[in-house]
Amino acid sequence: MTGSNGYSPRNTGRRRRLPMLVMIFVLLLGLGSGISGPAASAAGTTYYVDAVQGSDSYSGTSEAAAWKTLGKVNSMTFNPGDRILLKAGGVWNDQYLDLHGSGTEGSPITVDRYGSGAKPLINFGNTAAGGEGFGVRLRNVSYWEINNLEITSGQHATDMRRSGVLVVGEGTGAGDFRHIVIRGLDIHDIFGTDRRTGGINFHARGSGSAPESTWDGILIENNTVINVADTGIQTMTDAFLNNAWTHKFDAFRGVVIRGNTVERIHRDGILVRAAVSPLIEYNKTKSIGEACDIDPAVVNYLDNIAVVAAQWAYYTTGALFQYNEASDTRMLEGDGQPWDFDVEVHDSIYQYNYSYNNEGGTLLVMNNTNNNIFRYNISQNDLDGNGAFHLLSGGGNLHIYNNIIYRSGTQNRALTHASNTGMVYYTNNIFYNAASGQYTNSPRMTYSHNSFYGANAGVPSDPYKITGNPGLASPGTATGRESADGYKLLPSSPLIHAGVSVPDNGGLDYFGNPLYNGAPDIGAYEFQGTITPPATLFQDDFEDNDYSGWTTSGGAWSVTEDGTRTLSQTSGSGEALAYTGDAAWRNYTYSARVKLLNTFGNVGLLFRYADASNYYLFRLNDSGDKAELLKKTAGTLTVVSSTNTAVIPGQWTELKVSVSDSTITASAGGVQLIEWTDPAAQPAGGLIGLRMHSSTARIDDVKVTE
Numbered sequence: 176m177t178g179s180n181g182y183s184p185r186n187t188g189r190r191r192r193l194p195m196l197v198m199i200f201v202l203l204l205g206l207g208s209g210i211s212g213p214a215a216s217a218a219g220t221t222y223y224v225d226a227v228q229g230s231d232s233y234s235g236t237s238e239a240a241a242w243k244t245l246g247k248v249n250s251m252t253f254n255p256g257d258r259i260l261l262k263a264g265g266v267w268n269d270q271y272l273d274l275h276g277s278g279t280e281g282s283p284i285t286v287d288r289y290g291s292g293a294k295p296l297i298n299f300g301n302t303a304a305g306g307e308g309f310g311v312r313l314r315n316v317s318y319w320e321i322n323n324l325e326i327t328s329g330q331h332a333t334d335m336r337r338s339g340v341l342v343v344g345e346g347t348g349a350g351d352f353r354h355i356v357i358r359g360l361d362i363h364d365i366f367g368t369d370r371r372t373g374g375i376n377f378h379a380r381g382s383g384s385a386p387e388s389t390w391d392g393i394l395i396e397n398n399t400v401i402n403v404a405d406t407g408i409q410t411m412t413d414a415f416l417n418n419a420w421t422h423k424f425d426a427f428r429g430v431v432i433r434g435n436t437v438e439r440i441h442r443d444g445i446l447v448r449a450a451v452s453p454l455i456e457y458n459k460t461k462s463i464g465e466a467c468d469i470d471p472a473v474v475n476y477l478d479n480i481a482v483v484a485a486q487w488a489y490y491t492t493g494a495l496f497q498y499n500e501a502s503d504t505r506m507l508e509g510d511g512q513p514w515d516f517d518v519e520v521h522d523s524i525y526q527y528n529y530s531y532n533n534e535g536g537t538l539l540v541m542n543n544t545n546n547n548i549f550r551y552n553i554s555q556n557d558l559d560g561n562g563a564f565h566l567l568s569g570g571g572n573l574h575i576y577n578n579i580i581y582r583s584g585t586q587n588r589a590l591t592h593a594s595n596t597g598m599v600y601y602t603n604n605i606f607y608n609a610a611s612g613q614y615t616n617s618p619r620m621t622y623s624h625n626s627f628y629g630a631n632a633g634v635p636s637d638p639y640k641i642t643g644n645p646g647l648a649s650p651g652t653a654t655g656r657e658s659a660d661g662y663k664l665l666p667s668s669p670l671i672h673a674g675v676s677v678p679d680n681g682g683l684d685y686f687g688n689p690l691y692n693g694a695p696d697i698g699a700y701e702f703q704g705t706i707t708p709p710a711t712l713f714q715d716d717f718e719d720n721d722y723s724g725w726t727t728s729g730g731a732w733s734v735t736e737d738g739t740r741t742l743s744q745t746s747g748s749g750e751a752l753a754y755t756g757d758a759a760w761r762n763y764t765y766s767a768r769v770k771l772l773n774t775f776g777n778v779g780l781l782f783r784y785a786d787a788s789n790y791y792l793f794r795l796n797d798s799g800d801k802a803e804l805l806k807k808t809a810g811t812l813t814v815v816s817s818t819n820t821a822v823i824p825g826q827w828t829e830l831k832v833s834v835s836d837s838t839i840t841a842s843a844g845g846v847q848l849i850e851w852t853d854p855a856a857q858p859a860g861g862l863i864g865l866r867m868h869s870s871t872a873r874i875d876d877v878k879v880t881e
Contacts, residue, residue, distance in 0.1 A: 217282040219256020223289065224248060226265035238262075238289070245270040245297070255282035261324070264292035271299040272311045278318030283354060286311070287322040294361060296325040301333055308337035310362070313355060315348035315388075320356035327364045330469060334476035337367040338376040339400065344388025345380040354392040363401040366467065366474045370442060371411060374400030379412035379426050379449075387420045388412075392429040404441030404467050404477050407460070408432060412449045415490075423490050424519070425451045433457050439466045441477055444485040444501070452493035460485040460513070464505030481508040484539060485530075487515035494523035500656040504533040506560035511535025513557070516547045516573075524548045527685050529656035535560040536588075537580065545571025545597060550677075551685045551699045553579045553662055555653050562589035563612070564599075571597035576604060576677050577684070579662050579699045581650050582629075583609040591635065593617035601625055601637075603674040605645050605698040608632070624675045626697050633818050633848075643840040643850040645670050645698065659685065663700045669840075669847070670697035671706060709880035712763060713756055713863070716876050717742050728752040728787065730867070737770070741875040744867060747773060754784050754864025756879065761860035766831040767877040769865075771797060771824045776870030779803075780830050783861040790858065792866055793832045793841040793849070797822040802848045804841055808857070816851040827875075 222235040222242065229235075229243035242248065245267050248259055253276035261267075278284040288295050297310045304312070310326030313319050326339045339362035342355055355377075362374045371378060375395055379388040393410075400407045410427045414420035430453035437444045437460045444460035447453045464483035467474075485501035488494040501513030513530040516523060518541045529552070530537060537554040539561070540547070554563065563580050566573070573594065580590055590612040593599055599620040606614075608629035622637030632642040646668025649661035663686070664671055674695035682690055685699035696702050715722070717740045722732065725742075730751025735743035744751050760783075769778045779794020788810040796803055804816040820843060832841045837856035841849040865874050 217254065217256035217279065219254065219258060219282065219284075221258040221260060222248070223260050223262070224265070225262040226267050245272050249273045249275070252276040253284045255279040255284065255318070258285045258287065260287055260289040261295035263288045263290040263295060266296045266298065268298045269300040269302050271297060271302055271304070271309055273304055274311070274313055274316065274319065277316045278354070280318065280354070283318040283320045283356070285320045285322065286324070288324070294323050294325040296327070299326070299328050301328070301331040303335060306335060307341070308335060308367075309339070309341040310365075311340045313340075313342045315344055315346075315350070315352070317352045318354045320358065321360065322356075323359045325361040327362070328366070329364055330366060330473045332473050332475075334368050336369065336372045337365050338372050339365050339374045339403065340376065342377045342390075343380055344378075344390075346385065349381065349386035349388045352388060352390045355390065356394045356396070357398060358394065358396045360398045362398065362403065364403075366404040366441075366469065366477065368476050369478055370405045372404070373406035373409055373442075374398075374403040374437070375408045376406070377410045377427065379414065379422070381413055381420075382417050384419060385417075387414065387422055389422055389426045390428070393427060393431065395432045395435065397434040399436045400438075400440070401436070402439040402468050406442045406446055407437035407440045407444045407463075408435060409443070409446040410448050410450060414449065423449055424492060425449065427451070427453065430454070435459075438462050439468060441465060441467045442480055443483050443487070444504070446487060446489065447491055447494060448489045450488065450491045450494065452495070453488070453491065455486060455494065455496045455499065457498045458486060459500045460502070460504070462503045463501075464507055464511065466503075466505065482510035483507065484510055484515040484517075484535075485513040485533065487517055488520050488523060489517045490519040491523065492521045494520065496523075496525045497527045498656065499528045501528070501530045502532050504535065506534035506558075509535070509561070510539055511560050512537060512539040512565065514549070514552075515539040515541070516544045516570075517541045518543055520544050520547060522546050524550070524681075525552060526550050526681055527683070528552045529555070529653065529659060530557055531555040531653070533557045536565055537563045538565070540564070540566045540570045540573060540594070542567055542569030544573075547573055549573070549575045549578065550681065551577050551683075553581070553653065553659050553685060553699055555581045555651060556584055558584075559586035559588045559612075562592060564590075564592045566592045566594045566599065568595050570594040573597060573599045574602070575599065576602040577674070577680075577697070577699055579605045579607065581607045581662075582612055583651050586610040586612050589613045589615050591615045591620070593620040595619060602677060603695065603697045605647075605670070607645065607647070607650055624673065624697060626670055639675070639846060641669055641673060641697070641847045643669055643847045647698075662698070664696060664698060664702045666702075666704055666706065668702070671702045673697050709764065711878065711880050712760065713879040714877060716740070722753070725753045725755045735873065737873055737875075739875065741873040742865075743873045744865075745871050747871050748869055750866070750868050752781070752787065752864060752866050754781060754862045756862040758785070758861055760862070760879070762835050762881075764831065764833040764880045765863045765878070766829060767865070768827050768829050768875045769795070770827045770873045771795060771822065772871040772873065774824050776824065776867065776872070778865070778867045778870055778872035778874075780832055781862070781864035781866050782832050782834060783858045784864050785858040785861045790861065791834075791839065793830060794866070795820070795822045795828065795830070795843060797824055802841070802843055804839065804849050804851055806853070815853070816849045818848050820848060
């Protein structure tokens with residue numbers, strides 16, 4: 176434990192109090208001897224710039240004596256605590272800010288606006304410094320905060336690098352830089368010639384033996400970057416080109432990119448390279464990938480782009496992307512996803528993000544990645560260029576859990592994918608496949624407790640899958656990250672308490688609810704209500720050694736010991752029926768444990784039993800290893816739905832059917848196997864029972880709930 180003054184207290188008994196004069200003397204002695212306390216902030220000087228009323232011959236230190244041009248600002252070297260304020264509504268055409276000097280901890284140098292009205296506009300046009308255009312440049316400096324400006328250049332035929340804000344470390348003076356804040360800027364209509372340009376661009380630049388630059392403490396917050404080439408927001412280091420440099424993985428520390436809107440971008444939206452534990456949150460990207468609005472007769476030099484992604488990392492460890500939204504990312508020659516664990520990304524997480532209409536799918540995973548997590552995200556109708564999850568060769572272990580992947584269009588590619596090296600773990604996800612998407616099975620992947628609804632739901636090899644309607648409130652209706660309530664579970668959802676616990680799960684669901692509320696739920700929402708146990712209409716475990724109340728037809732019925740007392744039917748010829756209950760029962764859930772005693776036999780649950788000629792039946796059939804749903808109408812028995820499943824004589828299996836109006840769902844061994852809607856919905860109600868044909872079986876633990 177440390178006290179507020181930085182010293183560690185000790186128990187020394189009674190403490191003697193020093194006289195006040197002695198205490199003052201000790202304090203003064205300490206200050207003079209180099210003992211340091213908290214960093215003091217410098218007062219600094221405030222400078223004003225007025226594009227209309229100012230004059231560069233003025234002192235600049237009051238609104239009445241404001242400077243006029245940005246060139247005057249560029250001629251100065253500023254000190255800790257200084258502020259440079261541009262007048263609101265002012266316009267500086269064919270000018271730029273090239274800022275000099277550094278602040279200190281607690282005393283940054285600040286650029287901001289004063290007065291009321293529009294943000295100060297820097298239109299740097301076709302100007303350049305060293306062959307490069309920019310609205311604001313911070314070169315080899317620390318402790319700067321740039322706030323509340325509008326920056327543009329417009330379209331120009333000159334082919335050169337351009338950036339809205341360029342933060343660069345290069346040449347003499349390059350080194351370790353700290354505390355750069357870019358906040359509240361509106362950057363638009365800027366077009367550079369290659370990927371080292373863009374809206375907000377941090378760049379460690381150099382070759383050979385040039386000093387290598389790094390940064391610690393970057394905040395890029397609440398900016399708009401619209402109609403920009405090449406990249407919206409990025410960190411970049413030439414360590415990827417310069418073999419003498421070492422900071423490929425950690426050139427950038429303490430990076431926070433938050434609350435930005437990035438739209439109509441030529442290449443990537445938000446790209447973090449060479450970073451340690453960056454935080455990328457509450458950002459929106461839209462229309463990424465050759466999406467600039469330009470006159471190609473003027474701007475004809477933009478790079479040809481093959482692949483883009485919306486918000487991603489490269490050569491980075493511990494990245495956290497959360498609460499972001501991405502839409503309309505284009506698939507050019509490849510990629511086109513909103514999210515991407517790219518090359519050499521490790522121990523990183525995407526969580527609580529929303530994506531839609533991204534042409535390449537939902538998530539890209541590149542080679543040399545490992546131990547990454549994709550959880551509690553919602554993907555609504557991302558398109559089908561590469562399937563939902565595109566895992567390239569050489570990736571490591573990947574954990575994908577409690578996401579919702581919703582598809583209702585023409586998507587027909589894989590909703591799941593495996594790596595060829597690491598393991599991929601799909602757990603507690605909802606795959607709502609109203610399109611015709613496919614699923615993958617592979618030794619390099621595992622499924623556990625996922626919901627598969629719609630086309631091909633029976634394909635994934637998940638021993639605990641649920642294939643019926645997941646019971647979402649109104650899927651497909653979200654219009655943004657904050658309007659996704661349609662993906663919450665209804666109180667009747669079969670996914671409530673149907674998931675499996677995941678350790679180190681982040682502690683929250685997509686909607687900010689704590690995990691878990693009882694047993695885990697499947698999907699991105701942890702149900703917050705209280706589930707009232709259903710009322711029990713009937714149960715019988717035969718422990719009273721009889722089956723009174725049951726009516727039998729055919730067969731040889733008795734109560735038999737099998738660990739506990741069970742109802743047994745031992746005649747292997749003809750149809751054997753037993754039924755009980757109330758003919759008025761309509762909507763209910765009926766379960767029982769069954770054990771088939773002979774091979775190639777069948778045994779199942781009767782429900783809505785009106786009479787021997789009219790009923791429904793869900794059964795296990797060892798002849799063909801099938802789970803079958805049958806309907807008997809006017810004496811004709813028809814299989815209306817079936818699926819392959821292992822049927823093992825001599826093994827107990829719980830069968831369960833739920834009937835709600837015209838919809839029937841059926842499961843075996845806790846796995847939902849069949850959902851079917853009867854267009855006739857007849858019989859509409861009836862008893863429950865047991866049936867087998869030319870088979871022997873035992874039945875136990877019969878239960879009917881409302």
